[in-house]
Every structure is written in C-alpha cells, then in structure tokens.
C-alpha cells in the first residue's frame with residue numbers, strides 16, 4: 275500500500291464522539307485520514323454536514339471495499355456489536371469507543387481478529403483521553419501490576435464535583451453532565467457504576483491477563499447518594515469518588531469492585547475533579563503512577579479514537595501479552611474483606627449482608643447508617659438487593675486498604 279495515500283474512514287455514529295473526531299480531523303489538515311462516509315440512525319435529524327456525507331445503512335459501509343478502516347461510535351452496544359463483528363469477519367481494521375460492547379464480548383472479539391485477520395483497538399473506551407490501555411498493555415507488559423484503581427467515569431465525577439464544590443443538587447449536576455455530552459444515552463449506566471464496571475473489565479484483561487465478564491463484578495454507584503452521606507463524608511474530612519478497582523490478593527485471586535469511596539486530602543485521587551478521570555496503575559517495581567486526564571467529551575475522546583486510527587493505520591495491534599502468558603485465570607477472591615459505610619431505609623438489609631465489626635453510625639427516623647466489614651462474596655450476592663432497597667454504600671478508602679477512623683455522626687436533618 276502507498277504509505278502516502280489518504281486513508282478513508284467509514285464512521286458509525288455522529289454524536290459527541292463522532293463529531294469530536296470529525297472536528298479534530300478537519301483542523302489537523304496534514305493527517306492522511308479522511309472521513310469518507312458516516313452512518314447514523316435518524317433520517318430526520320438536522321446535521322451540520324450536507325446529506326451526501328451520510329448513510330443510514332451500516333452494510334453500505336461495511337461492504338464498501340474502498341474504505342480502509344472503520345470507527346464505531348454509536349450509542350447502542352448491541353447494534354455496535356453487530357457492526358464491529360461484521361467488519362472483523364471481513365478482516366477489517368476497526369476502532370471503537372464502546373466499552374459495553376468490548377466488556378461483554380472481548381474473548382470473542384479477540385478470536386474474530388485471530389480468525390479473520392482484522393484488528394480492533396479501543397483506547398477511547400476506557401478513561402476517555404487517557405492512554406491507559408496502551409500504558410498497561412505496553413509499558414507494564416512485563417512488570418506485574420499490584421493494583422489498578424481509580425475514577426473511570428467522567429459523568430459521575432463531574433456530578434460529585436458539582437455537589438461537593440458548587441453545592442449543586444444531584445439532579446441539576448446530572449442534567450449538566452448530559453448537556454455537555456459526557457453521559458451515556460442511558461445515564462443510569464454512569465451514575466449506577468455500570469459504565470465503570472465495563473471499563474474495569476477491559477482494563478483487567480490488559481493489566482492482569484484476566485478478562486472479567488461484567489457479571490463477575492459487583493458495582494455500586496452514586497445514584498442513591500443522599501444528604502446524610504454527604505454529611506458523613508464532610509464530618510470525616512473527606513470527599514466521595516466513584517472508584518473502580520482491581521487487584522490480586524496474596525493468594526493470586528482477583529478482587530474487582532466498583533463502589534463509591536471516601537477520599538481524604540492525602541489521597542492521590544482527591545485532585546481529580548469535574549469530568550476528569552484518574553487511574554493509578556501500581557507496578558510491583560515502579561510503584562504507583564497516577565494517570566489523570568479528561569474522561570469524557572467529544573474532543574478528548576475523539577483524540578483517543580484518532581490515536582487508535584493512526585496506530586491501526588501504522589500496523590499496531592494489541593498483543594494481549596499478559597493474557598497470552600497467563601496459564602490459569604485467577605478466581606474471584608470471594609472472602610476478600612472490605613470496610614464499608616451503608617445507609618439504608620430497610621434495617622433488614624443490614625442483617626442480610628452479614629457485617630463483621632459492625633458499628634452503628636446513625637439511627638434516623640427514615641434510615642439507619644452503619645459501618646463494618648463485608649466480604650466480596652456478600653457484595654456480589656446481595657448487590658441487587660442493595661440497589662433495590664435504594665441504599666447508599668461506599669468503601670471507607672479508595673484502595674480498600676487503609677483503615678479510616680470514622681467519627682460518630684450526630685443525627686442530621688435531610689435537606
């Protein structure tokens with residue numbers, strides 16, 4: 275292939291991410307890439323480009339052999355799966371930003387690449403503009419990682435910043451995250467922790483050679499955060515961040531979890547505000563390194579997609595080095611213990627969870643708050659009950675390790 279030739283891109287999706295990529299390519303005129311055709315869904319939508327740029331039929335793009343590579347940036351993970359797997363079956367090169375698609379189908383997507391000779395990159399799917407997949411895949415390819423943890427969802431981090439720094443109500447902050455294009459089409463994915471879970475599953479494959487199925491990972495979010503929880507955090511001199519974390523315990527078993535956590539002033543993640551993400555990759559020898567950058571938004575995500583486009587154009591593909599080297603797949607460390615705070619209107623939930631070292635923090639007319647120790651098994655098993663009860667649960671530290679002194683809380687009136 276002529277290395278100076280303009281490479282033609284077939285783009286799926288022209289929302290926040292698709293337009294972000296388009297805009298960057300329009301500004302960076304020296305790059306030998308051109309978006310040739312864009313597939314979207316709604317024929318009645320008013321577009322910023324003329325109609326000849328668009329198609330409403332994914333197959334028209336997939337079957338167009340003049341296109342050199344594809345970028346998939348649509349909002350529907352199931353339809354994205356159809357598009358990406360069809361393109362890989364034709365041996366095409368594909369870049370996707372869709373974390374749910376990758377988290378649910380990674381082993382199959384790897385197999386499709388091997389069988390048909392296509393390539394799939396997805397840097398934008400985890401932590402937006404931060405090159406964290408490339409860092410754990412390449413920089414840490416030989417150094418064992420102790421832990422990877424951090425803030426992987428820009429919308430919920432934006433909401434928490436607005437609540438803590440600007441004292442805005444939750445609903446207003448969520449609306450802003452949606453208006454700015456940070457949130458998923460279904461924002462439950464962001465605020466309930468499901469989007470962070472998808473990203474954690476992908477990270478675990480590259481960091482520990484252990485692709486996690488989303489069903490294996492317990493997830494909790496900020497959707498039930500209330501005034502009493504904010505007061506509890508403030509009383510302890512802490513903020514709250516939505517943390518996704520994965521590490522191996524002393525027996526080599528894996529501990530994945532998504533859960534809000536208290537962060538104090540000395541926590542490296544405390545400085546990560548607004549739509550930024552922060553990921554700490556802790557190498558056995560290199561120690562902890564904080565990667566901080568914009569986790570959502572058209573330009574940061576478009577830039578990550580563009581980096582993949584350029585890399586794929588230059589022949590790069592993931593080596594899945596740790597995955598290929600791993601002899602056995604670590605089991606979940608079900609007996610792993612984690613210190614948490616729980617506030618619930620259903621006192622029976624506290625009994626069901628089987629806390630150890632339980633201490634009562636507050637008994638109010640409408641809810642009880644306790645701190646204590648729960649096992650990973652209890653969190654996995656009872657996560658639906660916790661959600662259904664509308665309870666708010668958070669870890670007492672962002673790495674689940676450092677013990678925190680928790681002050682007794684006076685009853686505070688809900689505002």
Ligand SMILES: NC(=O)C1=CN([C@@H]2O[C@H](COP(=O)(O)OP(=O)(O)OC[C@H]3O[C@@H](n4cnc5c(N)ncnc54)[C@H](OP(=O)(O)O)[C@@H]3O)[C@@H](O)[C@H]2O)C=CC1
Nearest residue numbers: 287288289290291314315316347348349353371372570571
């Ligand atoms: N927003 C962000 O900051 C980030 C988003 N992502 C991921 O990137 C992807 C896109 O997100 P985002 O740009 O925010 O989403 P938007 O909702 O802004 O845009 C989605 C686009 O997908 C198109 N679309 C939906 N279904 C289909 C379909 N079946 N066929 C063709 N086109 C379709 C829509 O078409 P139409 O215009 O006709 O409605 C729209 O153009 C998602 O997977 C998201 O999780 C990843 C990182 C960051």
Ligand SMILES: N[C@@H](CC=O)C(=O)O
Nearest residue numbers: 427428429456457458
């Ligand atoms: N909705 C996501 C977008 C990027 O992945 C987020 O808020 O982080």
